[in-house]
Amino acid sequence: xxxxxxxxxxxxxQPPKALNTIQKISTAVGxxxxxxxxxxxxNVNFPNKTIALSLSLLMMLAGVVAFSYGAYSNKxxxxxxxxxxxxxxxxxxxxxxxxxxxxxxxxxxxxxxxxYLGLVSDGDNTGVIALFDPLSKLLSGNPASQWFLxxxxxxxxxxxxxxxxxxxxxxxTYEVVRTISVMFFQTAFAFIIPEILVRLxxxxxxxxxxxxxxYELFAGYKIDEFLSAGNVGLIMLIFGLLSIFVITPxxxxxxGKRWYCSxxxxxxxxxxxxxxxxxxxxxxxxxAWKIERWVIHSVVVFVxxxxxxxxxxxxxxxxxxxxxxxxNLDNKVVFMSEEGDKPIGDKILAAQQANAKGVxxxxxxxxxxxxxxxxxxxxxxxxxxxxxxxxxxKKAKNGENVVLQNALAQSPDFxxxxxQDVKVYDDFLISKEFFxxxxxxxxxxxxxxxxxxxxxxxAKDAQYGAIGYFVVVISLLxxxxxxxxxxxxxxxxxxxxxxxxFLIGAIFSGVxxxxxxxxxxxxxxxxxxxxxxxxxxxxxxxxxxxRITTNGGQCISCGNCSTYCxxxxxxxxxxxxxxxIVRSSCVGCGICSAVCPRGVLKLENDSMNGRINSNDILLGxxxxxxxxxxxxx
Numbered sequence: 001x002x003x004x005x006x007x008x009x010x011x012x013x014q015p016p017k018a019l020n021t022i023q024k025i026s027t028a029v030g031x032x033x034x035x036x037x038x039x040x041x042x043n044v045n046f047p048n049k050t051i052a053l054s055l056s057l058l059m060m061l062a063g064v065v066a067f068s069y070g071a072y073s074n075k076x077x078x079x080x081x082x083x084x085x086x087x088x089x090x091x092x093x094x095x096x097x098x099x100x101x102x103x104x105x106x107x108x109x110x111x112x113x114x115x116y117l118g119l120v121s122d123g124d125n126t127g128v129i130a131l132f133d134p135l136s137k138l139l140s141g142n143p144a145s146q147w148f149l150x151x152x153x154x155x156x157x158x159x160x161x162x163x164x165x166x167x168x169x170x171x172x173t174y175e176v177v178r179t180i181s182v183m184f185f186q187t188a189f190a191f192i193i194p195e196i197l198v199r200l201x202x203x204x205x206x207x208x209x210x211x212x213x214x215y216e217l218f219a220g221y222k223i224d225e226f227l228s229a230g231n232v233g234l235i236m237l238i239f240g241l242l243s244i245f246v247i248t249p250x251x252x253x254x255x256g257k258r259w260y261c262s263x264x265x266x267x268x269x270x271x272x273x274x275x276x277x278x279x280x281x282x283x284x285x286x287x288a289w290k291i292e293r294w295v296i297h298s299v300v301v302f303v304x305x306x307x308x309x310x311x312x313x314x315x316x317x318x319x320x321x322x323x324x325x326x327x328n329l330d331n332k333v334v335f336m337s338e339e340g341d342k343p344i345g346d347k348i349l350a351a352q353q354a355n356a357k358g359v360x361x362x363x364x365x366x367x368x369x370x371x372x373x374x375x376x377x378x379x380x381x382x383x384x385x386x387x388x389x390x391x392x393x394k395k396a397k398n399g400e401n402v403v404l405q406n407a408l409a410q411s412p413d414f415x416x417x418x419x420q421d422v423k424v425y426d427d428f429l430i431s432k433e434f435f436x437x438x439x440x441x442x443x444x445x446x447x448x449x450x451x452x453x454x455x456x457x458x459a460k461d462a463q464y465g466a467i468g469y470f471v472v473v474i475s476l477l478x479x480x481x482x483x484x485x486x487x488x489x490x491x492x493x494x495x496x497x498x499x500x501x502f503l504i505g506a507i508f509s510g511v512x513x514x515x516x517x518x519x520x521x522x523x524x525x526x527x528x529x530x531x532x533x534x535x536x537x538x539x540x541x542x543x544x545x546x547r548i549t550t551n552g553g554q555c556i557s558c559g560n561c562s563t564y565c566x567x568x569x570x571x572x573x574x575x576x577x578x579x580x581i582v583r584s585s586c587v588g589c590g591i592c593s594a595v596c597p598r599g600v601l602k603l604e605n606d607s608m609n610g611r612i613n614s615n616d617i618l619l620g621x622x623x624x625x626x627x628x629x630x631x632x633x
Contacts, residue, residue, distance in 0.1 A: 165272065260532070275523070305476045385407050
């Protein structure tokens with residue numbers, strides 16, 4: 001019986017052997033732990049959920065760790081393929097498809113039908129989510145949600161399979177250290193710290209989740225949440241901005257995108273640990289590479305324009321000058337604080353026409369303003385000196401009952417009832433006009449710099465694509481600028497952002513990105529859908545000291561490097577020519593170097609001069625050697 005071998009490696013491993021005793025016992029232990037979760041899913045009511053959950057998580061962790069010990073403890077250090085090409089589950093066989101379908105089904109239920117997991121919005125949870133209530137209440141003080149369940153299992157998977165990964169690659173210090181790093185960042189920064197912040201009545205915030213991966217960072221409700229949280233919320237917002245404009249560029253310049261994609265990111269952490277057995281399934285074809293470039297850069301364009309438009313709409317919606325009869329202020333108390341380009345009386349009149357219940361003007365100056373209007377003001381309004389009533393204003397905005405003292409002579413005070421619906425117009429120093437034109441100028445400068453000074457490092461089709469994308473971005477921003485408030489390229493801002501979160505945040509990163517590990521490989525999300533990876537890739541290609549150097553003279557063309565590159569890069573083609581690997585998609589995981597039997601590949605951070613060297617070693621089919629000699633004679 002003939003078998004078509006799609007493996008690019010000459011050393012594809014040996015057929016798998018039967019499980020040893022330790023592996024059999026550990027498998028049984030892990031299955032029992034998983035069985036407890038399945039029983040909870042079937043609404044089996046455990047008398048002590050804390051003990052049941054602890055047993056389940058500990059048994060699954062112990063099962064994976066013991067299985068890893070049984071698999072690698074008696075083997076010599078060094079990379080082992082472990083017969084991945086022969087196993088049904090890791091070679092797109094029947095078990096691989098079954099696992100892919102099961103994982104995909106789990107993600108579909110998690111995102112769209114959490115009630116089947118036991119989530120109850122107006123009562124006590126049931127099912128498997130109820131099993132996680134004790135741990136959730138311990139960390140945040142709140143009952144569990146489907147996202148807490150997912151976060152717990154996600155962290156457990158990275159931790160357990162991270163230990164397995166360390167056992168497998170224990171001969172390689174780089175692999176061990178970066179795996180410990182992703183285990184730490186996922187456990188502390190993505191799981192424990194955000195839950196504790198909620199317990200302390202602070203905004204939920206994952207400090208390692210950077211824009212544009214955290215595409216809701218600049219959403220109006222999130223900005224309001226940060227600002228209402230006082231100094232802590234302001235620190236979170238400032239840290240988010242610093243992460244984008246300071247921390248990320250500096251670290252990428254020094255170390256390439258690997259500092260994030262392989263050392264910090266949770267998506268990359270799961271792909272490197274639980275997804276390690278499937279890394280060889282990534283598509284290495286030219287067609288996949290072309291699709292990857294167009295899809296990933298289209299995602300970047302969309303998330304960039306969408307974010308700018310969301311911030312623009314937020315600034316526009318928070319300017320008291322924009323109040324009109326269509327502002328939806330029915331029965332709301334309006335807070336405004338700056339006169340701006342429109343008299344205070346006209347703004348109060350606009351709130352009156354929008355059926356507001358009352359207006360509170362927060363006076364920040366030492367003198368009391370004069371309020372005049374061409375039309376009689378029938379709405380209740382007062383002027384409040386901020387310096388004198390700072391605490392009272394804070395309570396009013398937070399929905400507490402408070403009486404505000406009127407700074408206007410012979411005018412009554414104003415009572416804000418408990419849970420009164422309010423609308424705060426902050427009138428930020430940054431105007432919407434300044435913001436949108438600043439972004440347009442900034443993008444123009446970046447595009448101009450790339451085309452003038454980095455043009456030679458971009459392929460011809462990349463240059464044409466950059467021009468096309470630039471025109472699209474600027475056009476959409478201008479459309480947004482001249483659109484109605486709350487519109488993103490003529491669409492409703494909230495609905496468009498919701499659609500983006502559904503398609504990218506749920507379908508792509510979850511259902512397809514993780515659910516189809518056994519079919520498309522472990523980095524399909526990072527290759528085709530992650531906007532953070534794309535922006536870091538742009539910086540890595542043009543503005544980084546990182547490269548993978550090759551020694552073509554020692555390459556034996558075994559193909560291990562290409563086979564196990566989860567980003568679909570044909571590493572062997574570079575190694576054969578002795579060419580540095582400087583690819584936007586490379587996440588610097590280092591596996592290509594780790595599996596090379598000749599030490600041909602090395603991850604380096606060095607001078608940017610000569611990084612992209614396309615013809616260090618000339619092969620007969622690269623150039624006409626006689627013409628080459630004549631040109632250099």
